[in-house]
Amino acid sequence: MILRALRLENFRNHAESVITFVDGCNVLTGNNGEGKTNILEAISFGALTKSFYASHDSDAIRTESGGFTLQAQHLAENGVQYNVVLTYSQPEGIKRILLNKAAVHPLSSLVGLVPVVILSPENNGITFGGPAERRRFLDVLLSQASKSYLADISEYRQVVRQRNKILLDARIAKSNPTALLEPWNEQLCKYGARIVVRRAEAVNELQPIVTRSYEMIAGKDESPTLNYKTSVECSEKLDVHRTAENLSKKLELLRIDERRLGSTLVGPHRDDVDFHVNSLQLRGFASQGEHKTFLVALKLAEFDFLKEQTRETPLLLLDDVFSELDEARSHNLVNVIQEAGQSFITATDARSLPDGFLEQTQNAHFGVKQGTVARAPQAEHTR
Numbered sequence: 001m002i003l004r005a006l007r008l009e010n011f012r013n014h015a016e017s018v019i020t021f022v023d024g025c026n027v028l029t030g031n032n033g034e035g036k037t038n039i040l041e042a043i044s045f046g047a048l049t050k051s052f053y054a055s056h057d058s059d060a061i062r063t064e065s066g067g068f069t070l071q072a073q074h075l076a077e078n079g080v081q082y083n084v085v086l087t088y089s090q091p092e093g094i095k096r097i098l099l100n101k102a103a104v105h106p107l108s109s110l111v112g113l114v115p116v117v118i119l120s121p122e123n124n125g126i127t128f129g130g131p132a133e134r135r136r137f138l139d140v141l142l143s144q145a146s147k148s149y150l151a152d153i154s155e156y157r158q159v160v161r162q163r164n165k166i167l168l169d170a171r172i173a174k175s176n177p178t179a180l181l182e183p184w185n186e187q188l189c190k191y192g193a194r195i196v197v198r199r200a201e202a203v204n205e206l207q208p209i210v211t212r213s214y215e216m217i218a219g220k221d222e223s224p225t226l227n228y229k230t231s232v233e234c235s236e237k238l239d240v241h242r243t244a245e246n247l248s249k250k251l252e253l254l255r256i257d258e259r260r261l262g263s264t265l266v267g268p269h270r271d272d273v274d275f276h277v278n279s280l281q282l283r284g285f286a287s288q289g290e291h292k293t294f295l296v297a298l299k300l301a302e303f304d305f306l307k308e309q310t311r312e313t314p315l316l317l318l319d320d321v322f323s324e325l326d327e328a329r330s331h332n333l334v335n336v337i338q339e340a341g342q343s344f345i346t347a348t349d350a351r352s353l354p355d356g357f358l359e360q361t362q363n364a365h366f367g368v369k370q371g372t373v374a375r376a377p378q379a380e381h382t383r
Contacts, residue, residue, distance in 0.1 A: 001114055001312050002342050003043060004073040010065035012038035013371030021344075024362030025337060027353065028346045028373075035371045036346040040118070040317045043344060046072035046084045047114040047315065048140070049097065049107045053122055057088045057095055066090050074114050077312055082113060108154065112144045115306045119299040120319035126298065127282055127291045131272035138199050138273065141302050145309035149198055156191040159184055160264050168262035177259065185251055188267055193244035195268040196230050200238055202305070203228040203273060209301035216300075217332045218293050227274040231266060292324045296333060303340060313341040321345070322352045 003021055008014040013035035028036045041053045041060065051060060061068050067089035074082040085098040097104040104110050125133035143150040163184045170177035203226050214224045233246045250266045251258075258265050275282040275298075277290050286294070306314045316337065322330045334357060337343050350358060350365060358365045358376075365376040 001077065001315055002075045003114075003315055003344075004075055005071075006039065006042060006046075006073075007069075007071040008038075008042055009069040010062040011042055011068040011070055012060055012062060014038060014042075014373075015062060015371060017371065017373045019366065019373050021342070022362060022364040023342055024360070024364070025343045025345060025357075027350065027358060027363065027365045028344065028368050029348065029350050029365065030368035031348060034368050035373075036368045037120070037319050038371075039368070039373070040120070040319050040344055040346060042070045043072065043315060043317060044116060044118055045070055045086055046074075047110075047116040048144075049086070049095070049110055052118045052120060058090060058093065061088070061090060072114075084110070084114070108150060109147075111150060112147060112310065115144050115310050115312055115314035116317060117299055117303045117306065117314045118317045118319070119296060119321055120317070122319075123295060123299070124291070127275060127286075127295050131270075134273040135269070135271060137298075137302075138202060141305065142198060142202055144306055146198070149195070152191050152194045152198075155187070156195055156268070159187045159191060160267065160269055163188065163264045164262070167258055167264065171259060171262035185248070188251070188264070189244040189247040192232075192247050192267040193240045196232060196243050196247075196271065197238045197240050199268065199271070200228045200230065206298075206301050206305060209304050210294075210297050213300040213304075213336070214293065214297035216336055217296060217329050222277050222290070222293075223279075224294055224297060225276045225279075227276070229272045229274055230268070231270040288324065289326065289329075293329060296321065296325075300336060300340075316340055316343040318343060318345045320347065322347060 002023055005018065005020045007019075008017045013033075017035075017039075019039065028039055030036050037053065041051050044050070044052045045060070050057070054060060067087060069085070069087045072084045074084065076082060081100070083100050086095065088095045095107065097107050097110055099110065099113075123137075126137050139153055143153060163181060166177050166180045166184065170180075207226050210224050210226060214222065232243065232250050247266060254265045275294060277286055277294060280286070282291065282294055303314050303316060306312075318337070321333070325333065330352070334353065337345070347353065357363060367374050367376055
C-alpha cells in the first residue's frame with residue numbers, strides 16, 4: 001500500500017496542508033508542537049478511523065474551527081485506488097467516511113483496507129503498562145488482519161457491557177440475575193473462545209518474527225519471548241469448542257464472585273501477554289533500552305504479520321523513535337525500514353538519521369513549522 005497524498009483541513013495545527021509523499025521513507029522534521037505527529041495521526045485516522053494519539057475525535061479539531069476534514073489517496077499493490085475522505089463536525093460529534101465517494105457503514109468496515117503499523121511514544125504502555133495495553137495491541141493487529149476477528153471483538157465487548165449492567169443492577173437491587181444472564185453467558189463463551197484462540201495463535205505466530213526482528217536491531221545476545229496468559233484453560237491444540245466449554249465452567253465457578261462485585265470476571269478482556277528478555281520478565285527487570293528495543297521488534301513483527309495476512313504492505317508510521325535508541329540500534333533500524341516499504345518518520349532533527357539517508361532518491365525530507373509543511377530540496381541535509 002502506498003499513500004500518495006494527504007490533505008488536512010482544520011486538523012490539529014494544520015489549517016490547510018497538502019502533502020505529496022514518495023514511495024520510500026518520508027521524514028518529517030521540526031520542533032515539538034509544530035505539527036509533525038499530527039500528520040501521522042491523520043494517516044492513522046484514514047486507516048483505522050480513529051487517532052492513536054487522542055481518546056476523543058474532537059481533540060483533533062483545530063482551535064476555533066467547527067470540525068476537521070482529511071483526504072487520503074492510497075494505491076494498493078494490485079493497482080486499485082482508495083480515496084478516503086473523513087470528516088468530523090461539532091457540536092454534533094458526527095464522523096463520516098467516504099471511500100471512493102461512497103459512504104462507509106459501519107465506519108469500522110474501513111479497518112484493514114489500508115493496513116498500518118504505528119510506533120509512537122504512545123505505545124510505550126505495551127511494554128511498560130498494564131494488561132489492557134497489550135490486549136489492545138493484539139486487538140488492533142488482529143482487527144486489521146481479519147474482518148471476522150473485528151466482528152467478534154465488537155460483539156464480545158457488547159456482551160460484556162450487557163453482563164456488567166445486569167450484574168451491577170442485581171447487586172444494587174439484591175436480586176438473582178441468573179435468568180437474565182443465561183443468554184449473555186452463551187454469547188460470552190461463543191465469542192470469547194474465538195478471541196482467546198485467535199490471540200493465542202497470533203502470539204505463537206509472532207514469536208519467531210519478534211526474535212528475528214530483535215536480532216536485526218540488537219544482535220543475538222538477547223533473546224525475546226512472548227507468552228499469552230489467558231484467564232481460562234486453553235488446550236494446546238487451541239480448540240474453540242473446548243475453550244468455550246472451559247469458559248462456561250469458569251463462569252459457573254466464579255458466579256458468586258461476579259454477583260458480589262457486579263462485574264464480569266471471566267473472558268479475554270481479563271487476559272495478558274507476558275514479555276521476557278533472556279528469561280527475565282520485561283516489566284520487572286529490563287532496562288529502558290531493552291524496553292524500547294522490544295517494542296520496536298514487536299512493531300516490526302506486526303508489520304510482517306499484517307503483510308502476510310492481508311497480502312498488502314502496511315504503511316509504517318514511526319514517531320520520534322530514534323531519540324531513545326543508541327547509534328548502533330538506530331542504524332540497524334534504518335536498514336530494516338528501508339527494506340520495509342513506505343514509511344513516515346518524525347524527528348526533531350534530521351541529524352539523528354544516518355549520513356546520506358535523506359540524499360537517497362527514494363526518500364524525502366519535509367520540514368514542518370506552525371502547521372505548514374514544505375519539502376526540502378534533495379541536497380538540503382546538513383550535518
